[in-house]
Amino acid sequence: MISINLFNPVNTGVLKTNYSEFKSFVENKQVRKIEVINKKEARVYISPDQLDQPPHKDKNIPKKSVFGGPNNGPHYVFNIPNNESFSSYLEEAQKEYSRKNQTLMYDYVEEDNFGKDILGWIIFFGIMIAVWSFIMRRVSGGGGGAGGQIFNIGKSKAQMFGQGKSTNVTFDNVAGLEEAKEEVKEIVDFLKTPKKYTALGAKIPKGALLVGPPGTGKTLIAKAVAGEAKVPFFSLSGSDFVEMFVGVGASRVRDLFKQAKEKAPCIIFIDEIDAIGRARGKNPNMGSNDERENTLNQLLTEMDGFGTNSGVIILAATNRADVLDRALMRAGRFDRQIYVDMPDLNERKEIFEVHLKPLKLEKKLDKDFLARQTPGFSGADIANICNEAALIAARKKKTSVQKQDFLDAVDRIIGGLEKKNKIITKQEKKTIAYHESGHATVSWMLEHANPLVKVTIVPRGQS
Ligand code: ADP
DSSP: OHHHHHHOGGGGTOEEOOHHHHHHHHHTTOEEEEEEETTTEEEEEEOGGGTTSTTGGGGTOOSBOTTSSBOOSOOEEEEOSOHHHHHHHHHHHHHHHHHTTOOOEEEEEOOOOHHHHHHHHHHHHHHHHHHHHHHHHHHTTTTOOGGGSGGGTTSOOOEEEBTTBOOOOOGGGSOSOHHHHHHHHHHHHHHHOHHHHHTTTOOOOOEEEEEOSTTSSHHHHHHHHHHHSOSOEEEEEGGGGOOSSTTHHHHHHHHHHHHHHHHOSEEEEEESTHHHHBOOOSSTTSSOOHHHHHHHHHHHHHHHSSSOOTTEEEEEEESOGGGBOHHHHSTTSSOEEEEOOOOOHHHHHHHHHHHHTTSOBOTTOOHHHHHHTOTTOOHHHHHHHHHHHHHHHHHTTOSSBOHHHHHHHHHHHHHOSBOTTOOOOHHHHHHHHHHHHHHHHHHHHOSSSOOOOOOOOOOBTTO
16 A cells, blocks of 8 residues: 555645646646646646645645655646647647746656556455355355365265264164174274283274164164264264265275274274175276275275274174175174164064153053064164154044054055045945955965954055
């Protein structure tokens, strides 16, 4: 700004005037000198003896210059209307002055306005920086989470539990699955008291793979481990490694293990590991996903490379163990496979007990009956039934959830919504009933068929 003040006289107490007023100054012989700047602007120097004459007297022109000496001008500045006529006007005026034995000087000056140029550049760069930082903030997803910044794109997106942050799930929330619980509890024990095992020369396993159909509680077990392990627990999903940029996955794996090693002993949990652990293609050029393979390779080396990662145990869950890469499954990486199966009758009862706890139930609800009514249901299905039953009871404005609500919920989940407007004649109904009871009888009589739970001819959903 200083440069602007120095170069631009307008800011140093020079008054703005116009062409016609300037002419009157000239006619009154008050002007000493004129400087024409860049053929656009004229700076007017008033004779010192005229400064305390009207009209200048009343215009509070500063008496002193910015540097302290007397104000020698310029005193006025104005925009030149038309170059041609202005220069001839000056010539005329000079002649007129000399006739009166006075001098009028004029000069044409070419001036670069550094101040304006520099200011222009400063503004330009300012805008560029503002735009750039705006874009950066946008790309980084709202400027919030540490994982989202563009510079952090190679950082792992794992959530960390333990050390203050907990999942609120304990092993009590996991019903049944005794063997699986036993196994994961042992893994936690490895981390807490490794001496017990290494004293006998045993090596601590590197990882365990939870395998089983969807909804059987694999994620739930992992959450329970996180809740109870009392060691840092990194949780992320296989798809968290995948990004549209090449090389990000591998870099995230590296970062994940780097963080984990700093926090060791700790557990890393990768849900849906099939997203990256799928068997690598045989033909690298034919449509196989290079990026995913790089990520997997990095995971393999991190798990069993030269680098030591003692004190880091990896839990992973998948319901597609068949598609996983063989290298991932070999001993030394996921040494243990924990099979999480569909719950049997007793386990279903236990799962019901877990999920019925928060519900308001009728007094004598038979949980065995519910377990018997739900063969082939996973833990997630049972959780769903309990919720659905409560919703149905609420819809019927009941004060507690009753057995019938559970049966309706089961029917609804197996068969879909009841079709109330599908009109069938009485005769048709009778025929269908005979037909279906035939199926039911055969099913009832056969020894190795699935047990018969319910027979209905109410049309539902697609069936
Ligand atoms: P997945 O095996 O597909 O990871 P989840 O662990 O996500 O399945 O289970 C989904 C839901 O099912 C859980 O949040 C829980 O409510 C219920 N669930 C499944 N298995 C059990 C179980 N053994 N005990 C209690 N709840 C269960």
